[in-house]
Amino acid sequence: MIKQNLHTHSLYCDGINSLEEMIESAIQKKFTVLGFSSHGYTPSESFGMDENRQNSYCLEVNKLKEKYKDQIDIFLGIEQDELYRINDPSQFDYIIGSKHYVKGEGYEHGIDCSKEVTEQLVSSYFNNDFLSFCQCYFDDLKKMATWDEVDIIGHFDLFMKFNEDESFLSFSNKQYLKMAYETLDCLIQNNKIIEVNTGAIAKGYRTKPYPDFHLLQYINQHNGKILLNSDCHNAKFLDEGYDIAMDLIRRAGFKSMEVLTSKGFETKDIDEFIM
Ligand SMILES: [Zn+2]
Ligand SMILES: [Zn+2]
Structure with a gap:
């Protein structure tokens, strides 16, 4: 049986646990596969890793692979931000491509800070038009469809973090x-795996994972590949929301999910996954 999380943060970026604490928690929660995905370089030091920190991170993960x-x-x-593509992807077993910022003339802002910040962003830079904010985000996300190093697309509709009430x-x-x-078509055609991400459930912002159920159904109908990740920043929550997400994944009609193995990604029957 398989239990996997490939979206795991730690003290190397904005998580609150060491790599080893994450591994101990994963073993205790009966995970069979754990991938670390610290944030790659971003200008914010508390969020992304600079080159030195990235080197230490790679060394330590490689040591722990052996130990455990x-x-x-x-x-x-690594979780690579769309604005800050990493230099040497070859040292990583896999890469998550995510978008955390919107950037325009004279501004660059995180998009998932709070409801108030989202409101301000949309009013200051998108003429109070939430749809044009979404379009801007998707246009950037689409760029990653043709980036060879990107295996997985992280939190596809992150800008919906504070929109569960649809306000x-x-x-x-x-x-x-x-x-x-249209964005999903582009990603699916280029064989990108779309992540079902329960991170906002653990943090209490959402009761459902990204992407929204309509989109999950669309991905399934168009033979897109998915996997389930918890975007974990706290070892206690390594499988938070997995039961809710699995229910939605099954209801959307998926019969399989992707698993990372030493030979790369493999498609496995949904019944092989334990929660
Ligand atoms: Zn992210
Ligand atoms: Zn993340």
């Missing part, structure tokens, strides 16, 4: 779905 090899499969990954936009807005579907 009889108990769990450990992989070395910014309805999840079934037709114009919105059209742009989301």
Whole structure:
């Protein structure tokens, strides 16, 4: 049976646990596969890693792979931000491509800080039009479709973090779905794996994972590949929301998910996964 998380943060970026504490928690929660994905370089030191820190991170993960090899499969990954592409992807077993910022003339802002910041962003730079904010985000996300180093697309609709009450936009807005579907087409055609991400559930912002259910259904209908990740920043929450997400994944019709092995990604029957 398989239990996997490939989206794990630690003290090397903005997580609160050491790599080893994460591994101990994973073993205790019966994970079979754990991938580390510290944030790659960003200008914020508390968030991303500079080159030195990235080197120490890679060394330590590689050591721990060996130390724990009889108990769990450990992989070395990185969460690369769309604005800050990393220099040497070859040292990583896999790469998550994510978008955390919107950037325009004279500004660059994190998009998932708070509801108030989202409101300000949309009013200051997008003429109070939430749809044009979404379009800007998706246009950038689409760029990663053709980036060879990117295996997984992280939190596809992160800008919906503070929109569970749909106060910014309805999840079934037709114009919105059209742009989301176009973006998904692009990613699926280029064989990118779309992550089902429960990170905002652990943090209490959402009761459902990214991407929204409409989008999960679309991915399934268009033979897109998915995997389940917890975007974990706290060892206690390594499998937080997995039961909720698995229910939605099954209801969206998926029969399989992707697993990382020493030979690369493999597609496995959904019944092989334990939660
Ligand atoms: Zn992220
Ligand atoms: Zn993350």
